[in-house]
Amino acid sequence: MTRLAFIGGGNMARSLIGGLLKTGVAPATLSVAEPLAEARQSLGRDFGIACYAENRLAVAEAEVILLAVKPQVMPAIHADLRDILQRNRPLLISIAAGVRLDQLERWFGTTLPIVRCMPNTPALIGAGATGLCANSRVSPAQKAQAQHILDAAGITRWIDDEALMDTVTALSGSGPAYFFALVEALEAAAVAQGLPRGTARALAAQTCLGAGRMLVDGGEDPAVLRQRVTSPHGTTQAALESFSADGLPHIVARAVAAATRRGAELAAELDRLP
Ligand SMILES: NC(=O)C1=CN([C@@H]2O[C@H](COP(=O)(O)OP(=O)(O)OC[C@H]3O[C@@H](n4cnc5c(N)ncnc54)[C@H](OP(=O)(O)O)[C@@H]3O)[C@@H](O)[C@H]2O)C=CC1
Ligand SMILES: O=C(O)[C@@H]1CCC=N1
Incomplete structure (x- = not known):
């Protein structure tokens, strides 16, 4: 070995x-x-x-x-x-x-x-x-x-x-933290509406796990999986329209670009060492 x-x-x-x-x-x-x-x-x-x-x-x-x-x-x-x-x-x-x-x-x-x-x-x-x-x-x-x-x-x-x-670092290296941050935000939103914290945490975390397993095990396009959750004029559509109005893809692209840039900066800082 x-x-x-x-x-x-x-x-x-x-x-x-x-x-x-x-x-x-x-x-x-x-x-x-x-x-x-x-x-x-x-x-x-x-x-x-x-x-x-x-x-x-x-x-x-x-x-x-x-x-x-x-x-x-x-x-x-x-x-x-x-x-x-x-x-x-x-x-x-x-x-x-x-x-x-x-x-x-x-x-x-x-x-x-x-x-x-x-x-x-x-x-x-x-x-x-x-x-x-x-x-x-x-x-x-x-x-x-x-x-x-x-x-x-x-x-x-x-x-x-x-x-x-550096793109890989910004995607999957740092990526777990993005999903943890999303779970934190979901939990906080549900608690603000009155759900007990423990219940909110359990439901948010299991939803993250379930969505991840469906993506990995089924291998289906995330857009198809998303559409299956989204009933016409239902609750998901309302949430996704809100994400879209607030520029979610743009927010994510900027965050990934910031992480990618930081990777290159880390290397440049090392190049400047005596
Ligand atoms: N955390 C993550 O999610 C990921 C991190 N990485 C990369 O992995 C690397 C480690 O990150 P991470 O594990 O989070 O960092 P940590 O600080 O947790 O681990 C680094 C370890 O190295 C030890 N160390 C410091 N100086 C020396 C030395 N001279 N000789 C031997 N060991 C030393 C530190 O000890 P002490 O605490 O005493 O200083 C510490 O235990 C980083 O380069 C990071 O970019 C890559 C992918 C994901
Ligand atoms: O935040 C960092 O710099 C390290 C690299 C990827 C995840 N953690």
């Missing part, structure tokens, strides 16, 4: 580790480097994997290293890893928003095989969605290896044009 080391044991590492273990990956094949003692303890307790305070210890045996730190931390970790990466030549996978393949090559080594990908937090329950792209050093076998790791967390799609990875 592939030995996989995570650098950074935060939200996303937890989601991916949880997803991998649910598919039967052996805990002994995983390791994680995490500076915070409390986080190391909880990762060890929850997942039974080896946790290290030092990056170089976590990656010593790894065939694949998954970088799960904030974009701003990336340049700082290369000093810990560069030598061992040059020696062992593992496959490097980065999940950092915005960070480009050429930046990763500059920090970690221009001849290393590197995959840039963008998963999302539903990976924790095996319902993640990941876009991936690879540099020219990644062999077909390593591509399959990276895909296998991310497939454990949900669906995967290869993105040929790296420039579109």
Whole structure:
């Protein structure tokens, strides 16, 4: 089994580790480097994997290293890893928003095989969605290896044009938060009309789940599913006309554009570092 080391044991590492273990990956094949003692303890307790305070210890045996730190931390970790990466030549996978393949090559080594990908937090329950792209050093076998790791967390799609990875980030990387925000807003609207909060939360969340399952399991066009809910001159039509009058598609397009722009800005900020 592939030995996989995570650098950074935060939200996303937890989601991916949880997803991998649910598919039967052996805990002994995983390791994680995490500076915070409390986080190391909880990762060890929850997942039974080896946790290290030092990056170089976590990656010593790894065939694949998954970088799960904030974009701003990336340049700082290369000093810990560069030598061992040059020696062992593992496959490097980065999940950092915005960070480009050429930046990763500059920090970690221009001849290393590197995959840039963008998963999302539903990976924790095996319902993640990941876009991936690879540099020219990644062999077909390593591509399959990276895909296998991310497939454990949900669906995967290869993105040929790296420039579109910021769009993927804005769509599915950040996307779970958009749906949570919509559920929060639905709950607040129903509570404002007098529904008990617990009931409003349960009904809103289950509606989100039900709609998601219909989209994924049935594979039907969302527009067709929407039309089926919308009786002529009924309640849904009234709500959708209100969305339309308030410019919902425009609001969403602006939000996705803002997230996409932010991805590019994160990379530009790293380019400006000395
Ligand atoms: N959250 C999400 O939904 C998604 C996030 N991403 C990407 O994943 C990456 C991680 O995000 P997320 O998990 O949310 O962030 P977190 O802050 O939760 O996790 C990052 C972890 O890295 C640790 N860390 C900090 N410095 C170092 C270091 N020098 N060496 C090793 N570990 C270190 C942090 O420890 P400490 O807390 O002590 O600083 C923290 O536990 C980001 O690049 C983000 O863009 C991608 C897809 C979705
Ligand atoms: O908000 C962020 O920057 C990260 C990347 C995608 C989801 N969370």
